Amino acid sequence: MKIHGIIFIFLTVFPLISFASEMVEIPAGEFVMGDDHDRYATPRHTMHLDRFSIDLYEVTNEEFAKQFPGHAFWKGAGSHPVTDINWHEAQTYCAKRGKRLPKEEEWEKAARGDKARIYPWGDKLPRKKAHTFYSGLIKRRVGLNKKDTSPYGVRDMAGSVWEWTGSEVEGKKVTRGGLWNFHLEYEFSKTFDRNPVASSDRLPFLGFRCAR
């Protein structure tokens, strides 16, 4: 009876814990946004944000296929970040989950914390460079790179794939993030780097995560 009780509690409570752990709560408060030396970033300024939550990981192929059953992916790529989807599909996915795409300021705060970090883990580039001799993108399981963790514990905000946000600039949607596995340009992965992309584009290096 005791064991049955424990199993019952485990089966009932564990999925809730698991679901809850998929999002990270970012506390209300000020943070430094932008950078004055990077012409592709917003100018450096201090900003206050209310409390919000953001997905711990980028949305995976498997998760996306649950909402969009037609979504096909290579065998073994279920835990890879979903890509090749346009902004509207990303937004729809989040809405179906009772969420939304993060605003770019929310994304930036979740990535750099309140100490204005250049990279999610700090201010220095890692000594080890990924895939120096490969021109393309190598997708891997989300959260695999433990180093790529923000001050709030959010994963893959410098590496993995670029991510759609809900914000817009000059008629395009702002994407944030970066690709650590790009062979020539390691610098384009800073927490304040922004990359405007047309909302209809489907690109193999562009995925997303949701916020609430």
Place this chain on the structure above:
Amino acid sequence: MRTLEKLSRRLFLERGFWATATLLWSLLRGSTVAQELHSYEGTDFIGKTREGKYKFFYINFWKPLRRINGEAWRLKITGLCESPQSFTLEQIKSINPKTQSSRMKCVECWSARASWSGFAVRELEEIVKPLPGARGILFHCGDDYKEYLSRKDLNQDQVILAHSMNGHPLSDGHGFPLRLIAPSKYGYKNPKAILEMEYVSEHQAGTWSKIGPYSPDGTILPGTDHPLELGKEPRRISGGEITNY
């Protein structure tokens, strides 16, 4: 003393003769070498060069190739299609023409813009009718280069089979008589001097993806570009086709 004088004069004349002969020989030889370095004119071969007229738009070939004779050339369409057939250059030029300006981005950092004229792949597909199992096309080129693109990629709006560049037929260096222009992909996914297009059922690695560090997909990634005609000044690019300059 007199004998010495005579010997010196003879020696002087002898050495002068050989010096002049050597100088003339080296000048002649030098000019031949210079000609070989700067141009392939005068030979039947086209190959990799970054000299002279190509300084604003580099060309790269996998292997030097014999100059293609436009009259004898035929584009062969083979593999998984209902009507495999060959097209002459005149037939190719008569397919519903389309002109577009697009930038070619090389995986080696540089890029260059040109106006390209040709036709959409779907125009060709209406004639040869690919079978349902045809997933992509394997391009066979004059320099033994092979490249694969999926039909999904080939039927994007900005993808054309081009026979003209900047209002003129393609030069030998730029892939006469027919090349692919796929602006959202790195240059190595834009095969030149196409001889055959083979419809295939499976994804296949192209020449560079098979032996080099180049991704089979070849989509241009976000990063930095160095456009040749803009002084190679670094510019940030968003990934995919470069449309803003």
